Amino acid sequence: MLTTVGQVADRARELGIAVVAGPDGDDVRDQPLSYYGDDPAGALIDMMEEWGAGVRVHPKVDSHLAGYQDLFDRFTAISGGTVTITDVELVEESDGERIRMSVNGDELVWHLEHYSDRYIDTLMVAEIAGRLTPRDGTDPRVFVDVQDTDDQLGFIFADPAALSLLIRELGLPHA
Incomplete structure (x- = not known):
């Protein structure tokens, strides 16, 4: 089971989900997933958004x-x-x-x-x-929805099979 930010970053890179930059001065790789909050699904959305592979939907807007x-x-x-x-x-x-x-x-x-x-x-x-797919029919990535425990919606752009592995390794129910 993946328990640190670094483990998730490495696995996401191995699975081709996200390219995570190397360590910097503010490196959080050794931090537990709880660094991003108590909800592992929410943490996954936040990490993927930070790493350029996810979007969290913020429903409240000005217009x-x-x-x-x-x-x-x-x-x-x-x-x-x-x-x-x-x-x-x-x-x-x-x-x-x-x-x-x-x-x-x-x-x-x-x-x-x-x-x-x-x-x-x-x-x-x-x-x-679900309709937002790459025009190139050889690219397997799609936007997979992930909900955190507060019913906040996020999407991760990934090959569904690879993301399913990552989700399973995090101990989350499948998205």
């Missing part, structure tokens, strides 16, 4: 559009550009609000349900994430 644009920019960034998400806009239609965006050059439109002016539709994000 829906800016929140979605920021979130999908982060999805594009962690994919290294293998998934591109551009031209994000919100459209009001007769049957409700929709989000429209270009994913790898193809238009994607999805129904939204906003229950508050301050929170994005996280269910829509989870549903769309």
Whole structure:
């Protein structure tokens, strides 16, 4: 079982999930996973986000559009550009609000349900994430959702088989 930040970093690198920079002045490799909090799933999301392979969804936003644009920019960034998400806009239609965006050059439109002016539709994000795949059909990586114990949602861009191994080695239930 993996118990330190360094063990997770090494295993993530071995599995091709994240390229973790070498030690620096603030190296935390010897720290226990609890360095990132008491929830191992939350720690995994935070580590992967720090290492450029994950995105934590922050549902509270100042504006829906800016929140979605920021979130999908982060999805594009962690994919290294293998998934591109551009031209994000919100459209009001007769049957409700929709989000429209270009994913790898193809238009994607999805129904939204906003229950508050301050929170994005996280269910829509989870549903769309499964459609965000690299255009290159040989790249096995996808956005895998991981929920921490506070029901905060995060995504890790990885080969699902490799991530499944890492999750198992952390003693977590499968994502």
